[in-house]
Amino acid sequence: MSTDVNRRDPLATTVAFGSIETANAQAAVQATAQQQASKSMSSYIGTPTSRVDGRAKVTGQAKYAGELNVAGLVYGSAVGATVAKGRIVRINADDALKVPGVLDVLTHQNRPRMADNDQAYRDDAAPESGAPYRPLYDDRILFNGQPVALVLAEDWETARYAAMLVRVEYKAEDHVTDLHAARGSAFVVEKPEKPRGDAAKAFAAAAVRHEAEYFIPIEHHNPMELFASTVVWSDDGKLTVYDKTQGVQNVQRYLCGVFGLKSDDVTVMSPFMGGGFGSGLRPQYQVVLAVLGAMSLKRPVRLVLNRAQMYGVGYRPATIERLALGARANGELEAITHEAIAVTSQYEDFSRNDTGWSGILYKSPNARYTHKLARLDLPTSGDMRAPGAATGVYALEAAMDELAVALKLDPVELRLRCYSDRDQNEDLPFTSKSLRECYRQGAEAFGWSKRNPEPRSMRDGKELVGWGMATGVWEALQMPASARIVLTANGHTEVATAASDIGTGTYTIMAQVAADRMGVPIDNVTVRLGDSTLPACPIEGGSWIAASVSHAIIGAADEVRGELLRIAKTMPDTPFADALAGDVVLTNGKLARAGDVARSVPIADVMRHGKVEHIERIKDNTFADISKYARNTHSAVFVEVKIDEEIGIIRVTRAVSAVAAGRILNPKTAGNQVVGSVVGGIGMALHEETLIDHAFGRIMNANIAEYHVPVHADIHDIKVIFVDEPDSIINPLGMKGVGEIGIVGVAAAVANAIYHATGKRVRDLPITLDKLQRQL
Amino acid sequence: MSDVSRSAAMAAPATINVTLEVNGRSCTLTIAPWTTLLDALRDRLGLTGTKKGCDQGQCGACTVLVDGRRINSCLTLAVMKDGAKVTTIEGLETDGTLHPLQQAFIDHDAFQCGYCTPGQICSAAGLIAEGKAKTPDQIRELMSGNICRCGAYPNILAAIQQAMTAMGGKS
Numbered sequence: 016m017s018t019d020v021n022r023r024d025p026l027a028t029t030v031a032f033g034s035i036e037t038a039n040a041q042a043a044v045q046a047t048a049q050q051q052a053s054k055s056m057s058s059y060i061g062t063p064t065s066r067v068d069g070r071a072k073v074t075g076q077a078k079y080a081g082e083l084n085v086a087g088l089v090y091g092s093a094v095g096a097t098v099a100k101g102r103i104v105r106i107n108a109d110d111a112l113k114v115p116g117v118l119d120v121l122t123h124q125n126r127p128r129m130a131d132n133d134q135a136y137r138d139d140a141a142p143e144s145g146a147p148y149r150p151l152y153d154d155r156i157l158f159n160g161q162p163v164a165l166v167l168a169e170d171w172e173t174a175r176y177a178a179m180l181v182r183v184e185y186k187a188e189d190h191v192t193d194l195h196a197a198r199g200s201a202f203v204v205e206k207p208e209k210p211r212g213d214a215a216k217a218f219a220a221a222a223v224r225h226e227a228e229y230f231i232p233i234e235h236h237n238p239m240e241l242f243a244s245t246v247v248w249s250d251d252g253k254l255t256v257y258d259k260t261q262g263v264q265n266v267q268r269y270l271c272g273v274f275g276l277k278s279d280d281v282t283v284m285s286p287f288m289g290g291g292f293g294s295g296l297r298p299q300y301q302v303v304l305a306v307l308g309a310m311s312l313k314r315p316v317r318l319v320l321n322r323a324q325m326y327g328v329g330y331r332p333a334t335i336e337r338l339a340l341g342a343r344a345n346g347e348l349e350a351i352t353h354e355a356i357a358v359t360s361q362y363e364d365f366s367r368n369d370t371g372w373s374g375i376l377y378k379s380p381n382a383r384y385t386h387k388l389a390r391l392d393l394p395t396s397g398d399m400r401a402p403g404a405a406t407g408v409y410a411l412e413a414a415m416d417e418l419a420v421a422l423k424l425d426p427v428e429l430r431l432r433c434y435s436d437r438d439q440n441e442d443l444p445f446t447s448k449s450l451r452e453c454y455r456q457g458a459e460a461f462g463w464s465k466r467n468p469e470p471r472s473m474r475d476g477k478e479l480v481g482w483g484m485a486t487g488v489w490e491a492l493q494m495p496a497s498a499r500i501v502l503t504a505n506g507h508t509e510v511a512t513a514a515s516d517i518g519t520g521t522y523t524i525m526a527q528v529a530a531d532r533m534g535v536p537i538d539n540v541t542v543r544l545g546d547s548t549l550p551a552c553p554i555e556g557g558s559w560i561a562a563s564v565s566h567a568i569i570g571a572a573d574e575v576r577g578e579l580l581r582i583a584k585t586m587p588d589t590p591f592a593d594a595l596a597g598d599v600v601l602t603n604g605k606l607a608r609a610g611d612v613a614r615s616v617p618i619a620d621v622m623r624h625g626k627v628e629h630i631e632r633i634k635d636n637t638f639a640d641i642s643k644y645a646r647n648t649h650s651a652v653f654v655e656v657k658i659d660e661e662i663g664i665i666r667v668t669r670a671v672s673a674v675a676a677g678r679i680l681n682p683k684t685a686g687n688q689v690v691g692s693v694v695g696g697i698g699m700a701l702h703e704e705t706l707i708d709h710a711f712g713r714i715m716n717a718n719i720a721e722y723h724v725p726v727h728a729d730i731h732d733i734k735v736i737f738v739d740e741p742d743s744i745i746n747p748l749g750m751k752g753v754g755e756i757g758i759v760g761v762a763a764a765v766a767n768a769i770y771h772a773t774g775k776r777v778r779d780l781p782i783t784l785d786k787l788q789r790q791l
Numbered sequence: 792m793s794d795v796s797r798s799a800a801m802a803a804p805a806t807i808n809v810t811l812e813v814n815g816r817s818c819t820l821t822i823a824p825w826t827t828l829l830d831a832l833r834d835r836l837g838l839t840g841t842k843k844g845c846d847q848g849q850c851g852a853c854t855v856l857v858d859g860r861r862i863n864s865c866l867t868l869a870v871m872k873d874g875a876k877v878t879t880i881e882g883l884e885t886d887g888t889l890h891p892l893q894q895a896f897i898d899h900d901a902f903q904c905g906y907c908t909p910g911q912i913c914s915a916a917g918l919i920a921e922g923k924a925k926t927p928d929q930i931r932e933l934m935s936g937n938i939c940r941c942g943a944y945p946n947i948l949a950a951i952q953q954a955m956t957a958m959g960g961k962s
Contacts, residue, residue, distance in 0.1 A: 069897040072905030073889065073912060075840015075880035082839035115803050171834060172825050173803050239844045239852055239906040239940050289842070289906025290940050322845040518904030518941050687900045687943055694942025719938065720849040726935040728928075730944040 059527035059537055060748070063683035067542065068287075068522045077287045080259040081243030081319045088245075089118060091308050091318035092174035093301070094164040094181045095327060096156045099190035099392045099712025103154040103163060103183060111177040116169040118312060120181060123153050123163075127310040128275075129303075135272035139265040139554050140296040140398065145363030148395065149273075150300035151307060156185060157362060158394045159713040160327035165304045167312060190392035192712040194333045194358050201356045201387035204364065208371030208440045212381035214339075217350035221341025225418040229338065229410035230779040231762075233358065233705035234331040234698075236399050237719055240289020242328065243319040244305040254309065256283045258302050261295035262554030264513050267547035269298040270306060286545040291517040292695075293398035296556045299328050326717040329397025330705060332358035334369060336410030340418045341381075346432040348379035355407060356387045360395040364388055367403030372488050373411050374440035375647055376450075377433035392712055398556060400695055401755035404489055405762070409699070412485035412763030413778065416770065425468060426484055426767065427454050427651075438645030446644045447742035449675035450486070453651035456736050457484075457673030461653035470774035478657040481772025487650035487760035491677070491751035492559040497550035498567035499633040500529065502575050504622040506604050508533045510571075511543035514564055515555040519754055520684030521564065527680060528565045528748075532572035534601030550633050558648070558752030561680060563636055566746055570634035572601075578632065579606050582625035583616055590614040638746055646745055648676040648756040652693070654764040658772045663784030666731070667697050667765060673736040677751040682737060689735045689757035696761020698725045701781050723781075809873050813838065814882025820869065828872055829853045829864040832879060840880035840909045844938070851937035854910035854917070855879050861917025863936075880909035883916070891957040892916055895950035903941035911937045915951045919958060927952070 071077040096103075108120035129152060130136065136147035150162060164181050168174035191197050218224060245257040254276070260266045263283040270281050288295060301318045308316035320327075334357040341350035355369035370384035399405070419426040434451065437444055458464065466482045467473055473480035501509040510529040516522045522542045530537040543549060552564065573596070580599050583591050583606055590608060591599060600609045607615035622630070655669040670693050679685045702723035706715045716722045735757075742749040762780060770776050775790035803823060810819045813836060820835050829846070832838045832855070841864060844852030848866040855864045856878040883890035892912045895901070902908040914937045924930045930951055931944075939947060 065897050066900065068905075069900075069902075070889070072902055072908050073880075073893040073896045074884060075838070075909050077905055078839065079842075079906065081843075082833070084834065084837050084839075170823075171830060172823055176803070176825075237940055239842070239850060239904065239938065241843065288904060290904040292940070319843070322847065322849070518902070520903070683900050684903075687903060687941075687946060690945055691903060691942030694944060718847065718849060719845050720847075724938060724940060725942065725944070726938055727931040727944050727948070728935040730931070730942070733945050 059530050060680055061678065064523055064527055064681050066520060066523045066684065067526045068516065079240055079243070079287050079289050080257045080285060081241070081245060081317055083245045083257055085245065085247055085315040087314055089167050089169065089308060089312055089314050089316045090171040090174045091305060091316055092166045092178040093162040093304060093318065093320065093324060094166065094178050094183070095160040095324060096163050096185070097159065098156055098185045098187040099159040099192060101156045101185045101187040103156065104186050105184040106164060107182040108164065110180040111166055114173060114177045114180065116173040117177045118167045118169065121151065121165040121167065121307055121311055123151050126151050126307050130273050130275060138269045138297050139262060142363045142365045142395065148362060150303040157360065158327065158392055159711065160324065162300055162304060165308055165318070167308050167316065190712040192391050192393055192707050193709045194335065194356070194389055194391065197389040197391055198335060198356050201389040204366050204386045204388055206368065206371065206384060206386050208368065208374060208384050210383045211439065214350045214352045214381040214383035217381035218339050218341035218352060221349045222344045223342045223418070223421050224340070225414055225421055226339040227414060227417065227778060229336045229413055231334045231406045231409060232780060233333045234399060234703045235326055235705050235722060236292040236294035237325060237722065237724060238290025238292060238294055241320050241322065241325060242299045242301045243317070244302040245315065245317040246305040246309040247315045248309040248313055253280045254306065256281065256302060256306065258283055258285055259288055259295055260285050260298065261288065261291045261515050261517055261556055263515065263545055263547040264551065265554050266298045266302060270302065273303060274306060283547040284545060285515055288515055288517045291555070292400045293402060293556060294329055295517065296398050296554050297329065322719055323717040326705065326714045327394060329394060331399035331402070331406070332365070332396035334406045336369065336407060338410055338414035340414055342418060342422060346422050346424050346429045348377055348433050350381040351377070351379045352383045353407070353411065354385040356389055358391050358393065358396050359388045360393055361390045363395040365396045367398070369403045369407030371440050372404060372408050375438050375488055375645065376435060376486055378435040378439070400692065401489055401759045404755070404759045405699065408488060408759050409762040409780070412760050413766050416483065416763070416767040417776065427458055427463065430454065430486055441645060443643060443645045446641060446646050446744040447677060447740050448647065448649060449738050449740040450649035450651065452738040453649055453673040453675050456738055457651040457653050457671050460734060460736060461671040463653060470771055475657055478659055479772040481656045481658065481768040481770065482653070483764045483766065483768030483771050484651065484653045485760035485763035485767060487652060487756055489558060489648045489756040489759055491646040491648050491745060492557050493562040493566070493638055493746060494553040494559045495635060496552045496563040496567045497633055497635045498564060498571045499550045499631065500533070500568065500571040500575050501629055501631045502533065503629045504619050506535055506618060507539050507541070508535055509541045509543060510568055511549045512564055512567060513547055513549040513552040514544045514560055516544060517555055519560070519688060520681060521555070521560055523684055524561055524680045525564060525568060528568045529572065532569055532601070533575070534603060534605070558754040558756065561752045562746055562750050565680065565748055565750065566638065567634060567636035569747065570636055571632045574632035574634050575630050576601050576606070578630050579618060579621050583621045586616065586621070586624050590616070641744055644744055648674065648751045648753065650674045650756050650760060652760045652764040654768045656765060656768040656772055658769065663788045665701055665769060665782065665784065665787065669732045671734045671736065672757055673738055674753065674756055675738045675740040676753045676756060677740050677742045677745060678749040679737045680750060685737070685753045686735045688753050690733050692755070692757025693733050693761050694725050694730055696758045697729065697765060699762040699780055700765035704781050807870065809869050811869070811872060812876045814878060822869060824868060824870045826869050827865055828867040828869045831869040832864060838879050838881050842906055842909055844907065851914060852907050852910040854914040854937060856913055856917055859920055861914050880912060883912065891954040892950065895953040895957070899946045899950040899953065901946040901950035902943050907937060907939045911939065911947055915954065919955055
């Protein structure tokens with residue numbers, strides 16, 4: 016397949032689809048890698064390494080989902096519902112169809128055929144219970160903004176204009192979009208974390224008690240790239256779908272299910288993704304609409320959501336969290352009760368672990384956790400960076416701060432007195448837990464010992480100064496994944512898996528691991544990902560991709576090395592006659608005896624001898640059974656705020672995040688991940704809130720100016736420390752992912768610093784100046 | 792609905808010719824006047840390095856340099872810039888050598904997903920040319936029209952400072 020993609024493009028060179036397009040991006044990837052120093056042949060892992068896709072990104076050559084200018088491209092524009100619940104009575108597209116250049120208007124009444132069963136619409140990240148939403152399926156309206164029509168036109172401006180002319184009549188029904196109004200009807204969700212002892216009784220008897228409710232509003236991911244899909248229809252009915260997604264194979268399977276297509280007929284590509292934060296874990300509706308358009312017109316179709324429509328997909332659920340902590344006078348916890356009431360839709364039950372994190376962090380003989388869901392007439396809530404922990408640990412760590420105040424104990428000291436060396440939920444030891452070291456190094460770097468514990472005691476000129484801290488915790492997961500390595504006789508190594516790099520640095524760590532294990536310079540490595548035809552890889556989420564993919568690469572590399580050894584054993588005067596697989600390594604382009612690398616044979620000679628042009632191996636990752644261990648990452652976050660009390664302006668002037676996450680593959684990109692997470696946590700604490708007009712059930716601030724996110728001026732010094740955490744149990748590299756840990760606890764640290772500065776406790780996020788002024 | 796019905800009488804506007812000098816090359820486009828500079832660059836000229844993040848001037852991803860000044864290309868109709876010199880991210884390299892800002896962004900890992908990056912770099916080039924930002928706080932303030940949702944702000948600041956030094960304050 017070699018369709019011209021830039022026929023309308025007088026400036027750019029013509030590139031083609033499929034592997035060539037990917038190869039094009041890879042060429043840029045390689046060019047950067049070649050610029051990097053590669054003196055050492057076997058030490059990329061653990062070395063700060065610039066992104067191998069960096070050059071493609073800083074030159075504008077990285078192509079995102081909505082950027083392929085295919086010949087004959089049709090542009091789509093989605094029309095959203097203006098009621099929150101009800102039925103479509105009538106759709107009148109006459110005026111839209113009259114606009115020159117409009118090709119068609121698709122609705123539930125005239126769309127191509129789609130599956131009629133829930134299972135077909137279920138994806139890898141779908142909640143276990145419920146009936147997934149079916150885009151443009153029928154006349155039912157489940158949430159405001161739900162797409163009800165797709166306008167297809169010869170150009171984008173015409174499509175957008177004509178979308179405004181589609182008239183839809185609804186029979187509206189009563190809706191509820193307010194969590195506080197619906198909390199009474201919330202229902203309990205079973206969670207694996209079991210209660211211990213009798214928390215209510217122990218709380219009642221405790222010497223010191225703290226009990227309060229905390230609130231986190233709906234937050235939207237707002238990645239910079241808009242959700243977009245470009246669907247290329249080919250004459251044989253096959254589809255190539257360029258999609259903004261965190262999982263190409265998830266989308267591929269989903270589309271096969273929804274449209275009843277054979278696996279070979281659908282390829283999903285996503286070589287670059289302009290930010291996900293969880294929003295791209297599930298297939299979003301634009302990909303379904305774009306495929307409907309392409310099938311209907313038998314032409315390539317692109318659909319890009321606008322920023323307002325980005326608020327019609329998943330979101331971090333608004334959550335009410337109630338904490339009741341009972342302690343002895345010395346600070347040791349006797350009772351923890353953590354209850355959460357979170358938002359889900361009317362049609363699916365989405366929830367994560369909000370309430371069980373204290374069982375991993377703090378010793379307490381008595382604990383009770385309850386998670387409830389309230390059904391609202393909104394889209395299903397979803398995963399947003401550290402889902403469950405970002406919200407639940409915010410409440411837990413703000414409550415711990417309040418308990419420390421009640422106990423007149425330093426907040427760090429309280430946490431050390433409660434420190435748990437076991438996961439009490441499962442009663443398991445940790446593969447590693449260097450949280451004590453996080454507290455120590457974080458406090459030292461921050462200068463915590465100089466803190467005057469008295470609220471309102473520290474000033475900088477006219478500003479109040481507050482110092483707060485909190486603990487962070489996340490899971491260290493690893494999932495089944497497969498990787499392919501192709502070694503060519505000239506030493507070039509291609510490493511491939513169907514992963515996504517959503518900005519986390521997956522391209523780069525894949526190159527690092529492959530270069531080390533294959534004994535080649537990193538500039539001899541090409542990385543391929545974001546293509547559903549590549550070896551199996553899970554969705555990019557949960558901080559599991561780095562560990563999962565790295566160990567698949569190691570497995571594949573070892574198989575390639577084994578094949579080289581098999582051939583080398585047949586060479587005359589072979590130094591490997593008695594060598595077993597574990598006795599040899601690949602280094603400096605040679606197969607060598609481990610421990611005696613002078614006894615070696617160049618890889619090129621081995622392959623020449625075996626008369627092979629390339630060696631290709633695909634391998635699934637394998638891990639030892641570590642079910643008898645808890646696996647977590649930890650952090651300690653220290654934050655300074657400065658507050659102008661007259662006008663209530665809050666600035667986070669310093670932050671230190673000390674993270675324990677095993678071995679860090681690439682301190683450069685991992686450090687950036689944590690910095691970005693701290694920025695996200697500052698946004699949670701001070702800025703972010705999706706506001707709904709409950710009379711209409713419609714989001715009022717569905718844009719990126721009135722939904723506040725941190726900008727340059729909001730962000731000051733952020734220091735990241737990775738504490739040394741050897742872990743010989745979790746996996747051979749001793750590594751844990753860092754995609755989420757950095758955000759957990761940050762909002763609490765900011766809230767606690769604001770209390771320290773002002774003596775005022777605001778428990779409703781975000782802590783805006785009006786809430787502070789009300790208390791000041 | 793009545794407003795919408797009235798506007799239904801409006802057909803798509805007639806096209807006109809617009810000449811732009813984009814990255815040193817003159818090009819004449821035949822476009823409808825409602826075409827933004829951003830869409831002209833991305834959809835007509837294939838220069839997709841300039842990004843669409845909000846299409847309403849709120850995020851800065853679409854920042855390009857027009858006659859040396861940074862603007863939001865999504866808030867600018869292409870016809871308004873007839874005859875202007877436009878520089879996009881694709882035009883910053885010189886003979887295969889990266890612009891000091893591009894190199895500094897790689898060196899400092901001043902991005903993650905890369906989607907805001909072209910806008911950040913073009914905005915920083917405009918900022919340096921303006922010559923107003925001397926301190927870190929001034930850079931932060933004058934770069935605040937460019938949102939980075941990945942939160943790479945500290946690294947972007949460091950990259951801009953490196954490029955400012957490398958460029959000796961000149962654009």
